[in-house]
Amino acid sequence: xxxxxxxxxxxxxxxxxxxxxxxxxxxxxxxxxxxxxxxxxxxxxxxxxxxxxxxxxxxxxxxxxxxxxxxxxxxxxxxxxxxxxxxxxxxxxxxxxxxxxxxxxxxxxxx
Amino acid sequence: xxxxxxxxxxxxxxxxxxxxxxxxxxxxxxxxxxxxxxxxxxxxxxxxxxxxxxxxxxxxxxxxxxxxxxxxxxxxxxxxxxxxxxxxxxxxxxxxxxxxxxxxxxxxxxxxx
Numbered sequence: 001x002x003x004x005x006x007x008x009x010x011x012x013x014x015x016x017x018x019x020x021x022x023x024x025x026x027x028x029x030x031x032x033x034x035x036x037x038x039x040x041x042x043x044x045x046x047x048x049x050x051x052x053x054x055x056x057x058x059x060x061x062x063x064x065x066x067x068x069x070x071x072x073x074x075x076x077x078x079x080x081x082x083x084x085x086x087x088x089x090x091x092x093x094x095x096x097x098x099x100x101x102x103x104x105x106x107x108x109x110x111x
Numbered sequence: 112x113x114x115x116x117x118x119x120x121x122x123x124x125x126x127x128x129x130x131x132x133x134x135x136x137x138x139x140x141x142x143x144x145x146x147x148x149x150x151x152x153x154x155x156x157x158x159x160x161x162x163x164x165x166x167x168x169x170x171x172x173x174x175x176x177x178x179x180x181x182x183x184x185x186x187x188x189x190x191x192x193x194x195x196x197x198x199x200x201x202x203x204x205x206x207x208x209x210x211x212x213x214x215x216x217x218x219x220x221x222x223x224x
Contacts, residue, residue, distance in 0.1 A: 033212065041199060041218035048212050086153070098144070098169065099213065103153040 002027040002089050006102035013109050019074040021105045023087035032070050033088040033099065034061050043086070046072075077109045114138070115216040117202055122221045130189040132219050134202030142205045143185035144213065145169075145177060147198040154201065160185055192223045 003026040013019055023032070031050040037043045047054050047061040049070070054061050058077075063070040074081055084106050088099040118133035134143065144159040146169075156169030158177040166177050174196060178186045185204075189196055200219045205211040 035215075041201070041220070043201065043203075043215040043218075045212045045214070088154075091156075098156055098159060101154040103151065 002029070002091060002100050004087060004089055004100055004102040006085075006087055006105050008105060009103070010106045011108070013077050013107070015078060015109055015111050017077050017109075019077050019081070019107065019109075021072045021085050021107070023070045023072070023102055025068050025070075025087075025089045027089075028065070028068065029089045031090070032063055034070070034072050035086045035088060035101075037084040037086060037104070039083070046085075074107075077107075079109045079111050082107055082109050115202060115204055115214050117200075117216040117219050119219050120217060122219055124189075124192050124221065124223050126193060126223060128189075128192050128223075130192050130221070130223075132187040132189075132200055132202075132221070134185045134187070134204075134216055135183055136185075136204040136214070137183065138204070138206075138214075139182065140204035140214075141182075141207045142211070142213075143179065144203040144205075145175075145185065145187045146201045146203065147171070147196075148201060148218075149198050157187065192221075194223050197221060197223045 005024045007022045033048050034046040058075045060073040084104040086104045088101045091098045091100040115136045145157045146154045148154050155171050157175050160166045160179040176188045202216040203213040205213045
């Protein structure tokens, strides 16, 4: 079963700062997901990536398959980026056809 | 855009009551999922379904059952609610394969007294 570790658990930043959130996993995968959960509960998928880098606006996700590690970067952070960021990987060896989720990184961006 | 809706945002029930949580998706997705989310534990899979009338247990199925009579609707049932089932419940759907992006509903915050 894949194990997913995220760091840091909590992160406080000033508006405009560059943010990095890390995700490590134990079993080789073919794709990794980054999700965002705003206060109130709704979860949206940000990225699904299997290699290299993807960019969407101020968000950049990278993955190193050999090192079993992914990072989510936020450039020029803004208070509206305050949310919980969650990474997820396929749950090989566990419940078939599913994802296993990290515990999340709670980001708070202060104006 | 995919839309996943859940029947209630907030729900308060008594211990021993039977509770139904409904989830509907409008994009003809094959897979549907029920998770619960608790502080410090992250999202944990309760049940999932990959087709009508098909269901598979997730990591924490005890105390729950599910029903999928129609492709677009996936129901989670708490047969006899207990206080340790107080949680946030999230439904999700995906097109088909394991790598597919999951689309989440807004969640139901359930309090069992």
